[in-house]
Amino acid sequence: MSANNKQSAAPQKKGGFSLKNLILDNTVPIMFIVICAICIPVSGFSPSYLINEIMTRLGRNSFLILSLLIPIMAGMGLNFGMTLGAMAGEIGLIFVSDWQIWGIPGMILAMIISIPISVALGVLCGKILNQAKGREMVTSYIMSYFINGIYQLVVLYLMGSVIPIIHSSIKLPRGYGIRNTVSLLQMRQKLDELLAVNIKGVRIPVATLIVIALMCLLIVWFRRTKLGQDMRAVGQDMQVAEDAGINVERTRIISIVISTVLAGFGMIIYLQNMGNLSTYSSHSQIGMFCIAALLVGGASVDHASIGNVFLGVILFHTMFIVAPKAGAVITGDSMIGEYFRVFVSYAVITIALVMYETKKRKKKSQAAEQLQADQQAAGADGKGA
């Protein structure tokens, strides 16, 4: 009995506040805070410029990153397959540009067009990921390359030849295929400019922030629904969830479908801010940067919150803004800053994955030790009796 009491007291002590644990749990955000703290004064940017830039990027990227939360909740890790949704969003934008539907109606129509494409791609991705349980991230990463090939086939060869495209401004001169760049000038920052306010030189895209806030509320509400609870149960333990009567595979597919659809919407919001669409490359790095931003915010493969999204966007993009200038000041070559920020985004993903794996193994060995101790205690009790 006394042995049990001692064992139960130990985790309580671990659960208490410890600076070491705090640092270990937040290594990546702390690293970024340090990098930003060094780079901001070196870059020499004014606070209003920095805040303006961060605000713009917050509006541009947050929705995309929020789309990653639901698969994490369902235990599917970081969904590199969000690129699929991004491609669906781009297809919606290509059609809308061809039909000359401008402004916010154009954005809404592009979102509606992207839904069936995202759902189809999400179902396909979800089914494949169900065949690769435990290796979802690498599978979804390769899946995004596979679908990118199909996307290029559709956009480069079928659009204009099989799929009607009218306007020569977006069609390649040979008569079929879409140009490298599609102008979204008539849609550019229409959402950001709606209800925008200017506070001391800082432009706040109120409508975009409202959309993002609604999305956050939707996620909070979704977590409390039956489906959301099922996803959490699946994320914690698939076997237990299965035994509890939850259709694990269906739940996982739904989580990927929701993520893909939201990524499509996010990509449209992202591109309306940019004002043009790089047909063959806009989506290629988007998954990588969104995941890097989320990890920078302190998320891990099995846990992410809305707070991680916003902290990640702020820290990651502050580094993105200041790194080239800081690099130019320190080394005299702005390209080093450019390389630095790309290198950092890959490095962050690597560090986060290594840390996650290390923690997982540590927990596993602690659990094994605990089990061994329990068995020894039970054996000693049995002998005593």
Add this chain to the structure above:
Amino acid sequence: MKNSRRLLFRILTVLVLLAIAAAMYVIGRGHTLYFDNTSMEYNGQTIEAPYRIDVYVGGERVAKLKEDERGTCTNIGQKFSMDLEITKEKDDEPVTEHISLKLPFSIDNIVVNLPALLQGLDEDAYYSVFVPLVQEPAEEEPQVDEFGIELTADEESMG
């Protein structure tokens, strides 16, 4: 019962989305308008262009047109209204006229002859379709290697 309710709900969702899409398709249709301040002949009648027309859309001046000049603006939707500040002769006082137009849905680029519009002529007199005369040069597709990296001119010549 539960399945039929679910099916009904799904059908309703699809219908609502289709209705929103249709509404957006109509509401968001964009047009580029070209305003011409040029004299024209219509049914044997000569319509003279005024000395100057200033075009205001939403309180903002989008074009300042002297004779034989062209201005442009964009509009979302089929309803378009503008204020024209017309100066007939060089030293005349400008006269302002408010004009509302219903734009044809199917045409992207519409040329509006302002003198004909101000004369109150038929639509076919002042509306025409803008056709760009200059053909764009053919865009060459970039040559890429097996990694998708664009080749330089030297590398291309080396095959």
